[in-house]
Amino acid sequence: MKLILAVIRPESLESVREKLYAKGIDSLTIIDVQGHGKQKGHKELYRGREYQVDFLNKIQIELAVADNMVDTVIEAISTGAKSGSMGAIGDGKIFVTNLEKVVRIRTGELNDSAL
Amino acid sequence: MTNEILQAVTNAVAEAAQAAPQFNWVDTIWVLIAGVLVFFMNAGFAFVESGFVRAKNTVVVLAKNFVVFGLATIAFWAIGYAIMFKVFGDFGSGVFFYSMGTAYPTGPTIPEMAFFFFQLVFAGTAATIVSGAIAERSKFLVFVLFSVLLVAVIYPAVGMMIWNPDGFLFKDGFIDFAGSTVVHSVGGWAALAGIIILGPRIGKFGKAAGKRKVNAIPGHSMSLATLGTFILWLGWFGFNPGSMLAVNEDVIKIAVNTNMAAVTGMLTATIISWIRFKKPDFGMILNGLLGGLVAITAGCNAVTVGGAAIIGVIAGLLIVFGIPMFENLGLDDPVGATSVHLLNGVVGTFLVGVFAVNGGLWYTGTFELILLQLKGIGYTAVVVFGASLIFWFILDKIFKIRVPEKEEIDGLDVGEMGTEAYVMHDK
Numbered sequence: 001m002k003l004i005l006a007v008i009r010p011e012s013l014e015s016v017r018e019k020l021y022a023k024g025i026d027s028l029t030i031i032d033v034q035g036h037g038k039q040k041g042h043k044e045l046y047r048g049r050e051y052q053v054d055f056l057n058k059i060q061i062e063l064a065v066a067d068n069m070v071d072t073v074i075e076a077i078s079t080g081a082k083s084g085s086m087g088a089i090g091d092g093k094i095f096v097t098n099l100e101k102v103v104r105i106r107t108g109e110l111n112d113s114a115l
Numbered sequence: 116m117t118n119e120i121l122q123a124v125t126n127a128v129a130e131a132a133q134a135a136p137q138f139n140w141v142d143t144i145w146v147l148i149a150g151v152l153v154f155f156m157n158a159g160f161a162f163v164e165s166g167f168v169r170a171k172n173t174v175v176v177l178a179k180n181f182v183v184f185g186l187a188t189i190a191f192w193a194i195g196y197a198i199m200f201k202v203f204g205d206f207g208s209g210v211f212f213y214s215m216g217t218a219y220p221t222g223p224t225i226p227e228m229a230f231f232f233f234q235l236v237f238a239g240t241a242a243t244i245v246s247g248a249i250a251e252r253s254k255f256l257v258f259v260l261f262s263v264l265l266v267a268v269i270y271p272a273v274g275m276m277i278w279n280p281d282g283f284l285f286k287d288g289f290i291d292f293a294g295s296t297v298v299h300s301v302g303g304w305a306a307l308a309g310i311i312i313l314g315p316r317i318g319k320f321g322k323a324a325g326k327r328k329v330n331a332i333p334g335h336s337m338s339l340a341t342l343g344t345f346i347l348w349l350g351w352f353g354f355n356p357g358s359m360l361a362v363n364e365d366v367i368k369i370a371v372n373t374n375m376a377a378v379t380g381m382l383t384a385t386i387i388s389w390i391r392f393k394k395p396d397f398g399m400i401l402n403g404l405l406g407g408l409v410a411i412t413a414g415c416n417a418v419t420v421g422g423a424a425i426i427g428v429i430a431g432l433l434i435v436f437g438i439p440m441f442e443n444l445g446l447d448d449p450v451g452a453t454s455v456h457l458l459n460g461v462v463g464t465f466l467v468g469v470f471a472v473n474g475g476l477w478y479t480g481t482f483e484l485i486l487l488q489l490k491g492i493g494y495t496a497v498v499v500f501g502a503s504l505i506f507w508f509i510l511d512k513i514f515k516i517r518v519p520e521k522e523e524i525d526g527l528d529v530g531e532m533g534t535e536a537y538v539m540h541d542k
Contacts, residue, residue, distance in 0.1 A: 047398035047451065048388065048439045049331035 001099040001111060002070050004063040007035065008081040008092040013059050016080030023076045025069070027115075029062040039089050058092065064099055064115055139224040142361040146229045149357020153236040156350035157184050157243060162343025163405075164247035165536075167334035167398070167450040171526025172251045173536035179246040179255065183262050187239035190266040195238055196231060199271035200279055224361055233357060234274075237298055240354075241270045244302025247450030249309045251332075252316050252523050255531045257516040261506060265305055269502050273301050273495050289491040290471060290484070292369075293358035295413030295463040296491060301499050303457025306448070308503035312511055315447030317523055329442045332449070337397060344401045348377060351408045355415045369415045373408065376415075376427030380407020383431025391435060398451075399435055405455045406430035410463030414471060422470035422477075429466065430459045461492050 008016060013030065020028065034055035041054040065073055074094055081092050104114040161180035165173045193212050201210040213231055242262045249258065276282040277289060277297050291297055321328040334340060355373045356366045384403020388396035410430035411423050418426065437454035446453065468485030469476045476485055510516050517523075522530035529535060 044331075044333070045392055045394050045396055046331040046333040047402070048392055048396055048435070049329060049442075050392075051331040051333070 001102060001115065002065055002067060003097050003099045004061075004065060004070070004073055004077075005095040005097070006061040006063075006077045006081070006092060007033065007058050007094075008061065008077070009083075009090060010057055010059050012081045012083075012091070013061075016061065016077055019076035019080040020063075020073065023069075023072050025063065025065070025073060025076070027063075031060045031062065033058050033060045037090070037093075056090070064102055066112055066115055070096060138226055139361070143225045143229050145362045145366075146225050146233050146357060146360055149353035150229075150233040150236050152350050152353025153233070153240060153357065154184070156236075156240055156347055156354070157181075159343045159346030159348075159350055160240075160243040160247070162339045162346065163401070164250060164343070164450050166336040166338070166340030166343060167247065168250050169332065169526070170335040170537055171528055171535075173335065174528040174532045174534050175255055176246065176250050177536070178532060179250075179258050180243055182259065183242045183246065184239045186259060186262045187242050187266045188235060190263045191235050191238040191271075194267040195271040196234060197271075198268070199234070199274040202275070230360065233360070237294060237354075238266045238270055241298045241302045241305075242266050244299065244452050244456045245306045245309060248306035248448045248452040249313055250449045251527065252518060253309070253313055253516050254514065254518055255527075257510045257514055260510060260514075261305075261309070264506050265301075265503075269305065269499055269506075270297075270301050272498055272502075273297050276494060276498075277491060284491045284494065287487055287490070288474075288484075289487050290417055290467045291413045291464055291491065292416045293355045293412045295409060295411075295460045296495050298460075299409045299412065299456040300460030300464070300492070300495055303453055303455075303460050304496060304499035305503040306452050307446070307457055308500055309507050309516075310446050310448055310453070312504070312507040313517055315445065316449070317520065319442075319447045320445060327443070327445060329439075334398075334449070340398070340401055344404060347405060348408065351377070351412075355412055359416070365416055368420075371420055372415045372418060372423035373411055375420055375423040376407040376411030376430065377404050378407070379424045379427030380404055380410065380430040380434070383428045384434050387432060387435040396435075399438065402438065402451045402455050403431040403434045406434040406459040409456055409459040410466065412460075413464040414467035417467055417471035417473065417475070419470075419472060422472075422475075426463060426466050426470060429462065433458050433462060461496075464488055464492055 006016075017028070035058055036054055036056055041052060041056050043050050044053050061077070063073060074096070077094055083091055102111050102114040103109070157180060161177055164180060165176045168176050196213050197210045242265050245261065245265065246258060274297050276284045277291050279285060316332060319330055319332060321330055351373055352370055356369045359366045359369065381400055381404035384399045384406070385395050388394075388399040407427035407430040410426050410433075414426065415423070434451070434454050437458045438451050441448055441453050448454070465485070465488050467475070468488040471484060472478055474481070474484040476482060507516065518527055518530060
């Protein structure tokens with residue numbers, strides 16, 4: 001089992017979700033997050049003074065999947081989150097980690113049968 | 116015998132006529148409606164000021180703007196109105212705690228109670244100006260106390276000089292039709308004194324290369340600030356045209372002049388901020404409109420529509436250059452009240468001396484009216500700035516006008532009021 005964390009643009013959430021649904025992924029959690037990559041944030045103007053906004057609004061998707069689904073999910077998130085055919089700075093990143101244990105609270109089922 | 120009866124009846128009729136003057140009810144209803152519009156400016160100030168401060172200080176700003184009209188009502192009723200309009204007249208019993216009169220000082224077309232109501236909502240306006248400038252670091256209690264002093268003593272002292280027919284500046288012919296000086300510069304001078312004694316917000320000024328670096332502290336809601344500015348714009352159509360205290364052709368001109376200066380102020384701020392800061396700066400645009408409104412208030416009945424347009428352009432320039440100027444001097448005004456109300460209150464009053472059709476430099480080539488306007492500006496500055504500095508100083512000595520550092524960082528809403536504007540942790 002793997003935990004997939006994907007940080008994406010808020011505006012690409014809908015297309016990412018469609019791609020995931022198309023691959024049969026029907027459970028996911030999203031979190032509003034703020035962050036920046038190498039390029040940092042952007043400048044804003046307030047009553048004649050410029051100031052730096054370092055942290056931009058992003059969405060983080062959390063998905064727990066079986067091992068054989070990892071590549072499918074990465075593919076789905078990547079195509080959904082990519083701006084245009086070339087992609088753009090700020091499209092986001094995907095992180096994959098091992099998952100030790102999953103418990104479905106209602107039934108007490110464990111691991112693969114709880115996914 | 117018949118003659119005596121006739122004489123008695125004639126006397127009785129004359130007495131009755133004296134006791135119940137024939138009021139003009141069209142004038143009266145206009146003054147009441149205009150007063151209601153001015154009253155609603157309290158909502159405008161509440162939204163402009165709360166939009167321009169951070170979310171963590173919103174409730175304190177809202178609460179100040181809400182209770183201030185209550186304070187103003189009591190203070191003006193009990194003391195302020197008497198100082199402003201009664202002390203030169205029949206000073207005696209029934210002067211303080213105004214309850215009933217028959218006619219206002221310059222002519223009985225409206226009942227005095229209507230005049231009192233209109234003056235009361237003006238006094239409230241002067242007090243609301245202060246709250247935004249001292250926001251995000253001053254205690255709620257000291258604002259309450261200062262507002263009472265402002266409406267009971269400082270504001271009526273200026274009003275007495277300029278709007279009381281027995282006031283020396285009124286007699287001289289000083290022109291401040293609806294209060295660029297009496298209302299706006301009074302609020303502005305009081306705010307400036309408060310800012311000086313309070314000091315800037317934590318984080319407003321830093322150091323870079325040995326020089327003062329000014330940091331932007333963005334307000335939390337431009338939507339609220341926009342709504343507030345629209346409400347003030349609406350309210351001003353009561354503020355200036357209502358000050359005629361009657362309905363006639365001049366009232367229409369005043370409404371047109373008021374709007375003209377407002378929009379030229381707004382558009383000038385749009386264009387100049389666009390050139391100066393590379394983008395049309397919306398905070399400046401909102402303040403530009405308010406600056407135009409403040410500047411035209413003194414001369415709205417004295418200038419032509421073209422004159423009003425020029426006054427608005429100058430007001431817009433004063434906003435775009437005034438706000439950074441105050442900041443560069445180390446004065447921190449979160450909402451720009453000193454530029455909007457003080458700078459434009461003073462300059463708007465001065466410009467009457469230039470653009471007034473009767474007596475203005477532009478039309479007559481003489482400086483007489485300009486000098487008179489400067490005299491009124493000067494007296495107001497000395498009285499209001501001086502008294503405000505003293506009051507703020509005394510309040511600071513007794514109560515400490517500034518909140519503790521930790522409270523300022525955590526937000527005044529929880530520290531001062533115990534209530535947050537935006538509750539993010541629903542129980």
